[in-house]
Amino acid sequence: DAGVIQSPRHEVTEMGQEVTLRCKPISGHNSLFWYRQTMMRGLELLIYFNNNVPIDDSGMPEDRFSAKMPNASFSTLKIQPSEPRDSAVYFCASSLGGRRSGTDTQYFGPGTRLTVL
Amino acid sequence: AQKVTQAQTEISVVEKEDVTLDCVYETRDTTYYLFWYKQPPSGELVFLIRRNSFDEQNEISGRYSWNFQKSTSSFNFTITASQVVDSAVYFCALTTFGNEKLTFGTGTRLTIIP
Numbered sequence: 001d002a003g004v005i006q007s008p009r010h011e012v013t014e015m016g017q018e019v020t021l022r023c024k025p026i027s028g029h030n031s032l033f034w035y036r037q038t039m040m041r042g043l044e045l046l047i048y049f050n051n052n053v054p055i056d057d058s059g060m061p062e063d064r065f066s067a068k069m070p071n072a073s074f075s076t077l078k079i080q081p082s083e084p085r086d087s088a089v090y091f092c093a094s095s096l097g098g099r100r101s102g103t104d105t106q107y108f109g110p111g112t113r114l115t116v117l
Numbered sequence: 118a119q120k121v122t123q124a125q126t127e128i129s130v131v132e133k134e135d136v137t138l139d140c141v142y143e144t145r146d147t148t149y150y151l152f153w154y155k156q157p158p159s160g161e162l163v164f165l166i167r168r169n170s171f172d173e174q175n176e177i178s179g180r181y182s183w184n185f186q187k188s189t190s191s192f193n194f195t196i197t198a199s200q201v202v203d204s205a206v207y208f209c210a211l212t213t214f215g216n217e218k219l220t221f222g223t224g225t226r227l228t229i230i231p
């Protein structure tokens with residue numbers, strides 16, 4: 001079975017440009033998570049969805065960041081306009097999910113390494 | 118509030134030595150779940166194990182073993198006869214029942230010297 005798929009794997013852009021990161025969760029998984037990893041802050045949860053609905057976006061840094069999940073097999077994380085401090089590795093993860101469980105294991109994609117010049 | 122502490126920032130051992138990575142957690146919930154993930158130099162995060170708070174049995178998987186002790190709020194990870202391929206950053210994480218958000222530790226960078 002395919003794992004979580006992320007694209008692109010690497011993105012280099014200039015400050016001020018729009019960046020869109022994409023994620024395809026594992027088929028049958030109902031929860032999807034976006035994380036950011038930096039040396040300074042470690043792994044941070046940005047937002048997560050359950051059944052395509054955003055449940056908690058308290059980790060989204062600011063209005064420049066937005067995330068959507070139009071259907072069960074696709075999600076995007078958009079940064080507009082991008083800034084050098086957004087440089088990081090962005091991970092998408094998915095789990096079986098269930099509002100009452102919280103027990104399901106999160107499986108991570110390979111990540112997108114974003115560099116904003 | 119939940120917290121996971123991995124006090125060892127970096128560990129280096131010679132190949133074939135045993136090594137233990139420490140993880141100490143804090144939570145007020147009685148039902149919770151602990152995880153270990155591995156992040157090799159290639160960068161992906163690989164799930165290793167999940168443990169629930171009702172199961173204190175130690176687990177062994179090949180050269181890997183985990184020691185869960187509620188009395189000390191610890192969930193330590195031991196690699197026996199380490200190999201160069203074990204070189205990675207290892208993260209311990211925690212979540213509680215009804216909460217899908219994982220709380221990660223800061224990670225331990227393990228280097229196996231050939």
